[in-house]
Amino acid sequence: MIIDPRHLIQLHLIVELGSFHAAAESLNLTQPGLSRTIRLLESRLGVQLLVRGKHGSFATHEGKTLASYGRKLYEMSLQAATGTALQKGDVGELRIGAAFYLANELLAEPVSRFLATRDKASIRITPGATPHLLEALDNGQFDLVIGGTQMLAPDHGLSFEPLLSNTLDIVARVDHPLARLESVTLAQLRSYRWVACLEQDPLRRDVDAGMASLGLMRDAIALETASMELVSQVLEHTDFLSMLPSPLASSRVTRGHLSRIKLDNAYALRPIGVAYRADTALSPLINAFLKELRRWAQAQHCEND
Structure with missing residues (x-):
């Protein structure tokens, strides 16, 4: 069975943005038309991809897997449009969830340094409680989550990299x-x-x-x-x-x-670190920001020694 790549990209945007309405606006499509596409995709595959509720749409396990393919296709389409800049991690949007006190103060330095040399990159930081942010990361709504180490079940498929003792x-x-x-x-x-x-x-x-x-x-x-x-x-x-x-x-x-x-x-306290999906290849943009985070963390260590 051949799946239309556009449908995977549409699924990715629904998962990323959290609703059919937001995805339809982003894609310049009608919401009923987008809903029909997903129903058709579910019917052809014989699995449920999204759980629809009052507070948005959330991906099932199968939906997360296909949405991850859709994200890669979406990034490839951007790469075709922007050339080597995307490969260097200079183009795109980075979606970060951060613990409240990190988002409110500590991330200003690495974020500012990262964006200072990337005029075609953007970062969207959402503050929240780390356990809730990790659920959203697992659901494909974030690229990275920065916060305290959490005990995660193995089936989450998330990796945690410590940055700072705490x-x-x-x-x-x-x-x-x-x-x-x-x-x-x-x-x-x-x-x-x-x-x-x-x-x-x-x-x-x-x-x-x-x-x-x-x-x-x-x-x-x-x-x-x-x-x-x-x-x-x-x-x-x-x-x-x-x-x-x-x-x-x-x-x-x-x-x-x-x-x-x-x-x-x-x-x-639990060390402060960054979490990302272990089963998904990290984009050049994500890897570039991780390098900036590591440099920032190393500088913090040196200042406190």
């Missing part, structure tokens, strides 16, 4: 009384109030565990917020303390916004 660091304003000490005691920490992320943030579970390890109760939290900028500003104007992932803490300390409180035993 701990929960205690931070405060630059001239905080504890910032001048070579080492602080748990009793000293317990005399201050704290700022924490919201309970809906996946990081909050780690923060709660880290505070519990210091013997701190929930009533020690004075402020909960989803805004990292607000965390910094409140810390700068009070004696409050907070716990931040070490790469984020280092960024704020290096810029002179906060100071790190010295504690003998830091609370270890």
